[in-house]
Amino acid sequence: MSARLDSSHRSLFFEHCLLPAGWARSVRVTLAQGRITAVTPGAEALAQDERHLCALPAMPNLHSHAFQRGMAGLAERRGPSNDSFWTWREIMYRFVDRMSPDDVRAIAAMAYVEMLEGGFTRVGEFHYLHHDREGHAFADPAQMSAAVLAAAGDTGIGMTLLPVLYSYAGFGAQPPSPAQARFINDLDGYARLLEGAEAHARALPDAVVGVAPHSLRAVSPDQLRELAPLTQDRPVHIHIAEQVKEVDDCLGWSGKRPVEWLLDNADVDARWCLVHATHMSESETAAVARSGAVAGLCPITEANLGDGLFPVESFLEAGGRYGIGSDSNVLIDAAEELRLLEYGQRLTRRARNVMARGSGHSTGADLYAGALDGGAAALGVKGGIAVGLPADIVSLNLAHPAMAHRQGDAITDSFVFAAGRSAIDCVWRHGDKLVSEGRHRARDRVVRDYAKVLETLIA
Template identity: 65%
Template sequence: MGRSATNLHFANALLPAGWAADVRLTIREGLIAGVETCTAPHVEDQRHAVALPGVGNLHSHAFQRGMAGLAERRGPAGDSFWTWRETMYRFVERIGPDELQALAALAYVEMLESGFTRVGEFHYLHHAAGGGAFADPAEMSQAIFAAAAESGIGLTHLPVFYAHGGFGGSAPGKAQRRFVHDIDGYARLVDATRAAAAQLPDAIVAVAPHSLRAVTPDELRAILPLAGDGPIHIHIAEQVKEVEDCIAWSGARPVEWLLDNAAVDARWCLVHATHMTDAEAAAMARSGAVAGLCPITEANLGDGIFPAEPFLTAGGRFGVGSDSNVLIDMTEELRLLEYGQRLARRERNLLAREPGRSTGQDLFEAAVAGGAQAMGFESGLAVGNAADLFSLSPGHPSLAGRGPDALLDSLIFASRRGAVDCVWRRGQKLVSQGRHRARDAIAARYRGTLTALLA
């Protein structure tokens, strides 16, 4: 954006140290170059009511935005994640690079409009229809990069290593052939995606073993060095059947096995981790890994409810993601996270850190910090960080009369999407009055693409 500065003034802003009044942000070359508090606006400043740091969406499968609502018909037997997965396999078979870009671009627009400013794209759709390799191993990743570029969202790209159909190295199924790599092919994929990521200003390429059922212990050990000091993400303990199959294979539960057999630390994000014993939850918390929670998808798939009490009591960290993208809404992820705990325990305000704390603020700040840790970037409205933030609509009915102490409770528990006004990503205003500047064109292409895919 050149060397000239943009200045934003907010009546109230949530800074790393807490709420502050009359905050002036100076943005230069996409970064926050200055933060002043208790200062009057200058004549050239853009003025807004409330500033919040952008939230990281730590787990997304962007292509699944296109199948939202297509798996909600009751089957002849018990429906579950495993029957939903068959619908996903059928849908994915027709998606090429152009279709992927169109689906991902709309998903990323919707993320930005809800306050997500960076996405962790857990990307396992690598090969051409039928499973054949593209000449460029990063062909499908390039479509993700293009979607991120046209939407403006920040990207932590997580090319997935997927080799098997079940625990113990069983052969992958025919429906999984577009996902599968060997170790050497995966290393080439990671190299290619890192080279391609240079087209985006601050993209990060990390490493993602899909799950313990899709990766053998030897393969896991072989691919982890590719992460370097960067993030490592893995699906784990999402389903009861997954836990039972892991015990049958190894004699241990998934999180238990991983903590005993890998050097899990703060670089790791354990996505879902739904079915843990209290001992597993406490041990995971001690490792420093982030729990990647996706409450909307976990509810949609009937996964279960995350064991928050033992995990948080032991100092655990979490972030949120939109996963299947069946509904993209940052505040709804946080609301459902708290409400799931309330339903399970029949109590209220369970995720506030201590008595008297705002539940909404504690949820929000935890998600900001956990998302940043899991995706390898610095978050918050502080000098040197990317200028990723959003403002709230001062005229929204659910925010009327609220001071800073009640704003996040009202945003998360009492507001709808119209509460988000503007969104900036690296200092560029991408969303105004709740609407992305490229929404019309991106949505039109999405509709055409989806109509063709479902014909």
């Protein structure tokens, strides 16, 4: 590469940069039209370079319900009986009952600002709030999807939209409850929703639209089969085996466990993301790994809801892939998701460095690489700092007390286990610097709009 850059290009220079092959020093990353056109390790900084100390590839967030950000912290009061996911869900239903499309846009924008500030640059929005307050379809059946896409446009986050098919209240096509009326579609309605969502998504530079049967509770076997033509060349996401009750109910309905039933009745492959998959047998765990499907793990939400712990160690031993998501958005922090993923395994196994892939390996580096690979695959994109990919980059402040004098994998370990999001300095998404000094450029406006909506919804 010549010393003089073409005026249509610009470059970032990092003292330390995590590339696909590992950490490199003195790396110039050249950008044009939002993508990386050159990566040059061992370079000399040029006068026109924007200089930073440290760069990581940004993390994908493979599972989000953005509208739930507005109820974070509102379900932490104990009820008259044992609380669980199911009692939390009733609170969520009451909260969501009043939301308009404008409300959803404002709440989603707040979640997306926090995602970008926390190291996520693309979100898999598992979106099932479709209809008006009476449960009727809008004239544009994708109006609510348009609201979350608009929030992505407002904030700059990359979007993989996953419109959700939700038809029933339980296994065996049980009729939906009145509280679920805003979610419900049949297959014809879902096809119209998907078509509308794709039309709205064209307004964003690199949006992806996938398919999301909500769960085996919420779609019938016939629907799952009939969805197959819509899943070609798209990401396919499904909630599965999140709670013990779900496993027990599935056994009562079909005689099989949820993951077992799904693998027997659908062509699960690398396009699929099985969200949570918390409660699997050893044979199910091995079978999911063989299928190539990504396990969508959401440790903060799974801990908040008391779901349980995914069998990570055996899944990795079988060659499984995973990514992380913020799910209910009760707390949004990429490093915290990774830290809690490892700490859950440590508490269960009474061991340390469980998710490191071998002797001498860095746990933080292996966690980060695994979640980057699986998360990007689940969202229908590629991740990393490499030529041809979107310039989705996070810079870390190596002057942070928890990062001082770190090099190589010690940077990743200290980011994940010690500093967390407080060490994030800048975030570029598609080449656009959206976060500086840890703060999103639209934060003040987004917070004002969010607070105004919450005043109405919580009053």
